[in-house]
Amino acid sequence: MTAERLEDVRVLAFDVFGTVVDWCSSIAQEIEQLNPEIDGRTFARAWRAGYQPAMQRVRAGELPWTLIDDLHRMILDDILMEFGMSELDESQKRHLNQAWHRLQAWPDSAQGIARLKARYITTTLSNGNINLLVNMAKAAGLNWDCVLSAEVFHAYKPDPATYLGVARIFDVRPDQVMLVAAHQDDLDAARQCGLLTAYIERPTEFGADMPKDVSPHPANTLHASSITALADTLLT
Template sequence: MNKSAQPVHAKILAFDVFGTVVDWHSSIVREVQALRPAVDGKAFALAWRAGYRPAMARVMSGELGWTRIDDLHRLILDSILPQFGLDDFSEADRQHLNTAWHRLDPWPDVVAGLTRLKSRYTICTLSNGNIGLLTNMAKRAGLPWDCVLSAEVFHAYKPDPATYLGVAKVFDLAPAQVMLVAAHQDDLAAARECGLQTAYIERPAEFGAARPKDVSPDPANTWHAKDFLALADQLDC
């Protein structure tokens, strides 16, 4: 915890989702191997995720108009299938696999941790995922959000300031009364630039056990926690 960075009591905890709340890597491995067991599911998951930022950049640059993440995921999927010998996938298989992002499993601490945090704070998503995706994910995984906010609401992807400041506007609060909870330091840095408090969550296995992340603390964050249960302990929930 960086005590000097917390002059105001936060009222809203806004959560990044992919990697912070849900284990996208293991979930995508499971989904692709259910369709084609011989495929290197780990490499496939990493390749699909690697296309995420370049695809968003096409929208942010104006090359593409506003595009939901579901549709960006499909563009990336179609582009990588031939690399894995899967260009024979039927349209039905492609549609099913593309919605794998709706079926991502939460990390083991998440549901219990969110339930505790919800007892004291309003909890919502702040994800580049679209509303339908996030809602289906929450329904399947039992994620107890008070509100689902998405880049789709603001027609801007993180790290555009419109997303972070948009949460404060939705709840008619000052930015300092909102805390972004995320497992990505770049996301948190952008939120701090907008005046939000920040909590870093360690997810060392986000990219799989073979590619552990550096989860070293950054003193610029208001809080640093191993997982949601540890954050709930720190926030007296």
């Protein structure tokens, strides 16, 4: 990647779940507070496993446009039975479903984003809905310039409408947007739309007991161990 292309970047668009916030540990903690006999990480992974299939039902037209909050609740209702927690009342279920609004940030996220804001427009580009992302930002101390969501485009990533929508909203070329994410499939889809890409290592996204491969991928523009490390690279 030439320095000239990096110099053209104006917008950093961040994937959120797993990249900026630690969904697995956060959900596990809430579950174990509710029921110490449940393995929280196993529950969190089961909940997350329903995420892509639920969105696919929307993409395929099986469901009308549906917010992630509502898809999370559909998945939750199913897995509560699997884990023997169906005795929760409606208020408890609603509160638990809102756990996604309370996810804790990775230790480097807030500082890294704050540093990057000095030079770039920083925005979310998440499948999470706007209410969820704003509440999360408040709770986790994430000071975004903008909150963009699949809700804005009525399309879930990896639909090109999401990646190209960022460029359209900020009136820049696609190659003036860099997607920052911990998921190679997200980065691959963004690259196909002309965006630059930065991979962030999150080896314990699925829990310390299930480390994932974070090896560099040659197609990515940048590879960083953290968001602060990305700031070190981009701000030098």
